[in-house]
Amino acid sequence: MIRTSLATGQRSLGDRATAYPLFPPLTRGCPATSTGELAYPLEVVYDYDRVDRRLFDQEPGPDLARWAPLLPPLAAPTLGEGGTPLVELEGVFVKDESRNPTWSHKDRLNRVAVSAAVAAGAPGVVVASSGNHGASAAAYAARAGLPAIVLTSADSPPAVQAFARAYGARVLSVPAERRWPLLREIVDRLGYHPVSNQTVTHTGHPFGPEGYKTIAYELFLQLGAVPAAVFAPTGYAELLFGIWKGFTELRLLGLTGSTPRMYACESAAGSPHAHALDTGAPAAIVEAGPSAAYGIAGGVGGHRGVLAVRESGGEAVRVSDQELRAAQDALAGHGLWQELSGAAGLAAYRRLGRAFDGPVVCVATSSGFKDVGVGTRTFPVTENPTLEDLR
């Protein structure tokens, strides 16, 4: 059984007939199909004919290397990402991604994206992120022995600022509008490998969603079936697209006969994918209002989310902060404390209120420790407590 990568190249999501070699990763989108207003991402293609189906006889444990044939080369070492449990509650299955090495789904992406940096011989990794992505990239860079630069913004929660700084990266808090230009400069002049987006509509790292595919593989093994629907918190929709791609591969390999409907669970404060789908655009940029769900409340969307929703017969669902808080409380009430953004899957499922003919999966992306306001409140001490204080 072949245990090494069967990746053969990149192809454009603007025109799937437009192909490129696997390296270098086209981190500024597809040069042939992108315009000044709209950038198209790329995806990795594989020699599927050579994939041994016994790959799916294994248990869905940690370390993405177990899926090596269906991933780009994993040149960076593992931190034990993936293999996260599925917890059933309220009639849905919650995929708890807070159980990753840096306690979010981003570790799946960064194992793959930092591997690209190592494989490309880059002298370092650079990422613009105000949250999980930056810390996760810093952790994987540290593990791989590569320097990392994290460009963050001052409005990320203080605990998350400490988190991003914990792994020894060079972290610079910069004004939001300066992040992307500086990132480009670091890429162009220092040769650092970018693991976050550089384009007008989101394209991100072409290898990134490949890491998220493994969620589909795990769900298939954990459920022993294809879910009827998957609800995923959606910022740039790399997660949503990755999971979708994984299920299409399982079908392509003849392992499954169906695919799930994919639901892009967006903060109502922005929801660029809902907007693009409403207007028939390949991707959209919208004005983003205020939201405490800072992980998914941006205004910049991308083509991946539109593809995943359209091809799967799903929808984009807008959820308010109030609905997010209710879902967050419901999850915590069953023992899972999620970041507000991380509860968007359950929030959107509840909002949609639709019955499905099969298992429903809500992806929960990240730990409650990362939320705005955590650690800013102090609580009074009861000096002479009695049982009465507990009524």
Next chain:
Amino acid sequence: MIRTSLATGQRSLGDRATAYPLFPPLTRGCPATSTGELAYPLEVVYDYDRVDRRLFDQEPGPDLARWAPLLPPLAAPTLGEGGTPLVELEGVFVKDESRNPTWSHKDRLNRVAVSAAVAAGAPGVVVASSGNHGASAAAYAARAGLPAIVLTSADSPPAVQAFARAYGARVLSVPAERRWPLLREIVDRLGYHPVSNQTVTHTGHPFGPEGYKTIAYELFLQLGAVPAAVFAPTGYAELLFGIWKGFTELRLLGLTGSTPRMYACESAAGSPHAHALDTGAPAAIVEAGPSAAYGIAGGVGGHRGVLAVRESGGEAVRVSDQELRAAQDALAGHGLWQELSGAAGLAAYRRLGRAFDGPVVCVATSSGFKDVGVGTRTFPVTENPTLEDLR
């Protein structure tokens, strides 16, 4: 193959010939051997002759129910605890327990202890804890649909206070000296099941360390061998004893021929187990000085840690906050951000500086998000950043 619990009773660690039925769990230590100055814990005994060795043919994934024959009855539902990865660095294997449902090792204990509360028909669960233990108990009680009371102290970090409150428990911040009397009152008058200690030297819940045994089972399967040494952060030593017991069971079942040396990795601020071992006492209470490693810096020890170290040929190792910080930095430098207490395993291994003839495991117990001071610091914004700011 028998897949249900083979637990048959409890026995005293003060005198292993003194036996009790499995229920009720003796949460105030062994009544026959304990004195006013020294309390002896109990442990669970099993019908080992009926254990099918094929139990150890499985993968070490999440949900302790996979080890049901060697655990007390698991009446409380899972949150997907256990199955944590092993990450190799600096020549040791780090068992990353921050990958549990509430991001610490305590989830293994609480799956088992909250199960005892459910099985005993208790109307609720009560716990005295300023950190991980309280939040984990609250999460498992929530999952089981039981009310929980958490007695915490004002000096736990604000983020950890939010953590303990996230799961819907009734949380009361009380002065440290009032915690244990109030806990006893809640147990006696409300009938709540206690999952933390009530005795003069530590005995804790008799079922608790059984949950930690599963770390030994996982290590055996992950390494394909018995480690030469295990370094575990040690507060009350339930973790240390539990891992030790798991390895003794593997030997008893004929699956292994050796057991590891067990190292109690204590904060030098307290180190009651080191003191007991130095003086030949079954357990000790010492004055505890200041330390930021609040998870392991108490003055109250118990007999379990003394047993595990003595019987295994290990040692208790005192580590300073400075040594803990160096180990914490080293772990983060490889991509693992641990709470200060959680780095005690690696800190003690480094301090001991001893070569072992076989794999060395350092247990890393908890996420860096739970540390004192996380989230209290703000970082300056660089208004007009250039590459010069990154030099």
